[in-house]
Amino acid sequence: MASKKTHQSVQQFKEFVKLHPKLVQEVRKGNKEWQEVFEDWYLLGENDEVWKQYREDHIEEEQTAEKKTDIMSQVLAAVKNMDINTVNHHISNMSNTISTIQGLFDQFGLSKGSRQSSSNGNQHPFSFRKD
Numbered sequence: 001m002a003s004k005k006t007h008q009s010v011q012q013f014k015e016f017v018k019l020h021p022k023l024v025q026e027v028r029k030g031n032k033e034w035q036e037v038f039e040d041w042y043l044l045g046e047n048d049e050v051w052k053q054y055r056e057d058h059i060e061e062e063q064t065a066e067k068k069t070d071i072m073s074q075v076l077a078a079v080k081n082m083d084i085n086t087v088n089h090h091i092s093n094m095s096n097t098i099s100t101i102q103g104l105f106d107q108f109g110l111s112k113g114s115r116q117s118s119s120n121g122n123q124h125p126f127s128f129r130k131d
Contacts, residue, residue: 013038013041016041016046019055020054022053022054023037026054
């Protein structure tokens with residue numbers, strides 16, 4: 001039965017460490033040892049003021065993650081509220097408008113292909129005359 005309590009406390013400590021990523025950095029740098037951190041956690045508890053300095057990065061990460069999920073939920077809500085027939089109608093109107101504009105360009109000779117063919121056919125870079 002004592003081993004189950006130890007196991008539960010170890011699991012709780014692992015969750016605590018996940019919430020305080022700077023603790024991992026401190027241990028990896030050699031400033032602290034896991035045994036020391038575990039003993040402090042066990043004696044002081046999770047809500048002690050000592051742990052706030054190790055939690056700052058995680059809070060910022062949580063806030064950015066919440067913002068990302070908030071944006072995704074807004075996008076999904078907008079997609080759910082779309083009417084497919086209305087979207088299809090607007091796309092069709094846009095396609096017709098683009099076709100009309102292309103027809104006007106062709107009619108007035110403003111298209112890229114018509115400029116090149118007319119400039120090459122009508123004008124010569126050198127004019128030769130007979131004497």
